[in-house]
Amino acid sequence: MQxxxxxxxxxxxxxxxxxxxxxxxxxxxxxxxxxxxxxxFGYFDYDILANKFTTVNVTTTAGRVFNGATYSYAxxxxxxxxxxxxxxxxxxxxxxxxxxxxxxxxxMAFSGDAVSVELLYLFYEGxxxxxxxxxxxxxxxxxxxxxxxxxxxxxxxALPLFLIGLATVLSxxxxxxx
Numbered sequence: 001m002q003x004x005x006x007x008x009x010x011x012x013x014x015x016x017x018x019x020x021x022x023x024x025x026x027x028x029x030x031x032x033x034x035x036x037x038x039x040x041f042g043y044f045d046y047d048i049l050a051n052k053f054t055t056v057n058v059t060t061t062a063g064r065v066f067n068g069a070t071y072s073y074a075x076x077x078x079x080x081x082x083x084x085x086x087x088x089x090x091x092x093x094x095x096x097x098x099x100x101x102x103x104x105x106x107x108m109a110f111s112g113d114a115v116s117v118e119l120l121y122l123f124y125e126g127x128x129x130x131x132x133x134x135x136x137x138x139x140x141x142x143x144x145x146x147x148x149x150x151x152x153x154x155x156x157x158a159l160p161l162f163l164i165g166l167a168t169v170l171s172x173x174x175x176x177x178x
Contacts, residue, residue, distance in 0.1 A: 023047075024054045025150050027108065032146035034125065038063025040100065040146070042071075044084070046108055056086050058100055066125055066140040069098040075133050082108065082115075084148075087133060094133040100125050102143060115148050 024047040032040035042058035053074035060068040071086035075094070086100040102123045104115045123143035130136040 025108075026055075027148045027150045029058060030147050030149055032060075033144050034060070034063050034066070034141040035144050036063030036065040036141045038066060038068055038125075038141060040125075040143075044074075044086070048108070053086075058086055060100065060125055063141060069100075069125075071098070071100045075099070085133070087128065093131040094128040095131055097128045097133065098125065099128050099133055099137055101137075102146070104148065108148075 024045040026043055026045050028043045029040050034040070038061045040058060040060040043055075044053055044058060045055040046052075047054050056072050056074055058071040060066070060071075062068045069088050071088055073087050073090045075085035075087055082104045084100065084102045084104070087094055087097045089097050091097075108115060123146075124139040125141050125143075126137045126139040128137050
């Protein structure tokens with residue numbers, strides 16, 4: 001009976017600890033510079049398990065070609081761990097809406113704490129030309145540098161669960177001796 005309780009307790013603590021470390025991660029834009037002199041800064045939260053962006057707060061500054069914008073929404077058709085597609089509006093028809101797009105050199109799920117932007121393929125700010133903002137857009141300016149970074153989920157997030165489990169194991173071992 002005690003062995004079954006102990007095994008259930010260990011499995012429960014393991015499950016809770018795994019859940020604590022699977023929270024959405026906050027990623028920050030660093031050194032994002034466009035070819036017209038504009039910049040981008042801000043952050044977004046990406047939930048690896050749900051494969052979705054939960055928060056978007058990215059702002060671009062005016063340059064010689066594009067006035068810049070504030071992006072608060074992810075484009076629903078592009079939820080991929082190595083692509084950033086953000087828009088300024090969540091309305092059904094995205095035609096005419098500014099779009100922020102970047103493909104990363106690595107998948108956010110397996111990249112550690114920093115990922116560079118892939119500057120050889122898709123890295124722009126532009127205007128959506130279709131209701132879904134799919135592959136039909138007008139590029140206004142292109143990114144010349146940038147990377148995203150985050151700090152991994154800190155150990156203190158799982159520490160209380162670990163300490164509860166350790167105290168339970170020690171308490172059980174102490175009771176067995178007496």
